[in-house]
Amino acid sequence: MTLFSLTGVRQVFEGRTVLDIEHLELSAASSYSLQGPNGSGKSTLLNILAFLEPPTAGEIRFQGRVVDWREKTLHLLRRKVVLVDQHPIMFSTTVIKNVEYGLRMRGIPSRKRRAAAEAALERVGLHAFADRQAHRLSGGETQRVAIARALACEPDVMLFDEPTASVDVENQALIEAVIQDIRRQQRVSVIFATHKRLEAARLAERRIFLFAGKVTGPGGENVLSGIIAHRPDRSVCTLGPTVELEVRQRLPSGPVRIAVKPEGIRVYSAAERQNVAFTSVLHSGRVLQMTLEGDAVKLHVDIGIPLKTVLSRDEAVDSGIMVGDTVRVAIDPDAIQAVQG
Amino acid sequence: MDFLSQSLAAALEMIWSLDDEMYFIVYISLSVSFFSTLIASLFGVPLGFLIAVNHFSGKRVLITILNTLLALPTVVIGLFVYAFLSRRGVLGFLGMLYTPEAIVVGQVILILPWVAVFTMAAVSRIDERYRYTALTLGATRLHAALVVAREARFGIIAAIIAAFGRVIAEIGIAMMLGGNIKGFTRTMTTAMALEHNKGEFVLAVALGIVLLSVSLVMNIVFQLIQGRYGVQR
Numbered sequence: 137m138t139l140f141s142l143t144g145v146r147q148v149f150e151g152r153t154v155l156d157i158e159h160l161e162l163s164a165a166s167s168y169s170l171q172g173p174n175g176s177g178k179s180t181l182l183n184i185l186a187f188l189e190p191p192t193a194g195e196i197r198f199q200g201r202v203v204d205w206r207e208k209t210l211h212l213l214r215r216k217v218v219l220v221d222q223h224p225i226m227f228s229t230t231v232i233k234n235v236e237y238g239l240r241m242r243g244i245p246s247r248k249r250r251a252a253a254e255a256a257l258e259r260v261g262l263h264a265f266a267d268r269q270a271h272r273l274s275g276g277e278t279q280r281v282a283i284a285r286a287l288a289c290e291p292d293v294m295l296f297d298e299p300t301a302s303v304d305v306e307n308q309a310l311i312e313a314v315i316q317d318i319r320r321q322q323r324v325s326v327i328f329a330t331h332k333r334l335e336a337a338r339l340a341e342r343r344i345f346l347f348a349g350k351v352t353g354p355g356g357e358n359v360l361s362g363i364i365a366h367r368p369d370r371s372v373c374t375l376g377p378t379v380e381l382e383v384r385q386r387l388p389s390g391p392v393r394i395a396v397k398p399e400g401i402r403v404y405s406a407a408e409r410q411n412v413a414f415t416s417v418l419h420s421g422r423v424l425q426m427t428l429e430g431d432a433v434k435l436h437v438d439i440g441i442p443l444k445t446v447l448s449r450d451e452a453v454d455s456g457i458m459v460g461d462t463v464r465v466a467i468d469p470d471a472i473q474a475v476q477g
Numbered sequence: 478m479d480f481l482s483q484s485l486a487a488a489l490e491m492i493w494s495l496d497d498e499m500y501f502i503v504y505i506s507l508s509v510s511f512f513s514t515l516i517a518s519l520f521g522v523p524l525g526f527l528i529a530v531n532h533f534s535g536k537r538v539l540i541t542i543l544n545t546l547l548a549l550p551t552v553v554i555g556l557f558v559y560a561f562l563s564r565r566g567v568l569g570f571l572g573m574l575y576t577p578e579a580i581v582v583g584q585v586i587l588i589l590p591w592v593a594v595f596t597m598a599a600v601s602r603i604d605e606r607y608r609y610t611a612l613t614l615g616a617t618r619l620h621a622a623l624v625v626a627r628e629a630r631f632g633i634i635a636a637i638i639a640a641f642g643r644v645i646a647e648i649g650i651a652m653m654l655g656g657n658i659k660g661f662t663r664t665m666t667t668a669m670a671l672e673h674n675k676g677e678f679v680l681a682v683a684l685g686i687v688l689l690s691v692s693l694v695m696n697i698v699f700q701l702i703q704g705r706y707g708v709q710r
Binding site for chain 1: 604606607609610611612613614615616617618620624627628
């Protein structure tokens with residue numbers, strides 16, 4: 137069953153289009169991650185999905201019905217979808233009263249409310265904090281209480297805006313465990329924004345990538361600012377003093393933001409000359425960091441600009457590349473997405 | 478120096494002996510100030526709140542007007558309301574001139590901008606996320622507004638207390654619209670001015686002490702409220 141269906145949705149703030157989605161469908165009882173660089177429209181999309189801000193244009197269907205953005209119908213929709221903010225705000229009262237708030241808004245009687253709030257706090261491991269003042273909690277505890285507050289409402293959909301971005305490792309693990317737990321209840325759909333590829337891989341069944349407000353393929357990690365210039369034979373984007381990348385997209389000359397998809401970046405050891413893909417232009421660089429991410433190896437390479445790419449473990453072993461090695465880097469011009477700005 | 482110390486001693490004795498005339502003046506002052514603050518708060522708090530949370534054309538103009546009205550001299554208000562309430566005025570038939578009600582009308586005009594502007598400032602400082610959090614948890618717009626008002630409560634209480642302090646200490650309106658009638662519209666400030674003109678300082682000093690005490694008590698109460706709930710924050 138389709139949970140959300142977005143068609144031609146645009147959000148414009150002060151004349152700037154921050155979200156522009158042609159079509160996007162999200163299924164019920166699934167988990168989705170929203171990935172993309174800062175300013176890619178993740179939070180804007182979450183606010184629209186939470187019915188907090190109407191889009192400037194476009195149609196949104198929720199559970200098969202077109203969303204009516206008139207205030208009197210919106211609060212009924214909001215009772216099915218709860219958004220947990222990146223930096224949740226606590227009302228200046230006790231933890232338990234914070235968790236009870238949504239239930240109070242739904243007219244749940246006091247005793248039942250208290251029991252439900254305590255159960256929600258139990259799920260996030262903060263039952264003992266019930267009578268504490270919410271403003272005195274640490275960042276991680278606040279995030280967990282915010283999740284309990286949303287859980288207590290028993291929504292159909294839970295939205296999270298970078299739930300682990302501002303918490304320590306311990307709380308990060310606890311929060312991920314709670315989200316895993318929510319996912320296991322097949323009834324609740326989970327949509328969360330994150331910068332963390334591993335977190336997305338662990339928690340989401342499906343991943344949505346955004347860049348400059350548009351739904352794109354995987355990527356969004358190598359986001360850089362540059363200047364487009366047109367040569368007789370090709371267009372190039374100048375990044376920093378020494379790096380020029382060929383761009384296939386047709387854009388007027390001037391400042392741009394580009395995203396280079398990691399899979400469009402190939403790294404060769406300095407000695408390797410055969411099988412060079414994409415282009416004859418090879419950039420010289422140095423491997424700064426290699427990390428294991430699931431079955432893949434993530435490489436941080438400096439070619440005058442920082443780039444991240446991903447190899448399979450076999451590829452990494454076969455190439456013999458080590459941290460600190462000088463390497464040659466080829467970049468597929470089709471893997472570069474550019475937007476003006 | 479003797480003159481001052483003697484006046485002060487006599488004033489304290491007057492306060493201690495529960496002088497009828499003095500305490501009736503205090504009662505009139507408190508009563509008029511209470512009602513004018515109450516009415517100004519009933520209109521000013523929602524007005525300030527609505528200006529703070531809504532975006533509309535002309536908002537800046539309205540804020541500028543309210544800020545300008547903060548500096549409105551009490552005698553100008555007195556004159557303005559007098560023009561309406563005097564026998565020849567549009568509302569002269571009400572017979573309100575030189576009554577406590579007339580003072581209340583003038584004082585409401587004086588402090589309504591104060592309450593509105595300081596409420597607006599208090600509400601504007603509240604993080605927008607309070608409203609969004611309430612909304613995403615299923616609150617109606619009214620309930621979300623109440624959440625914001627609750628978070629801004631100390632600022633709003635401070636605005637009301639400041640407004641009360643302003644009216645209890647003002648003299649122009651009380652004199653021009655109340656007429657300083659003994660036992661009817663004589664307030665602490667008008668009585669002090671009269672006693673000063675007469676060269677009688679004892680009652681004036683006694684009333685001055687009471688006036689300062691009222692201000693002190695108001696501030697202590699506010700600090701206690703803020704302390705009690707502030708600790709919970």
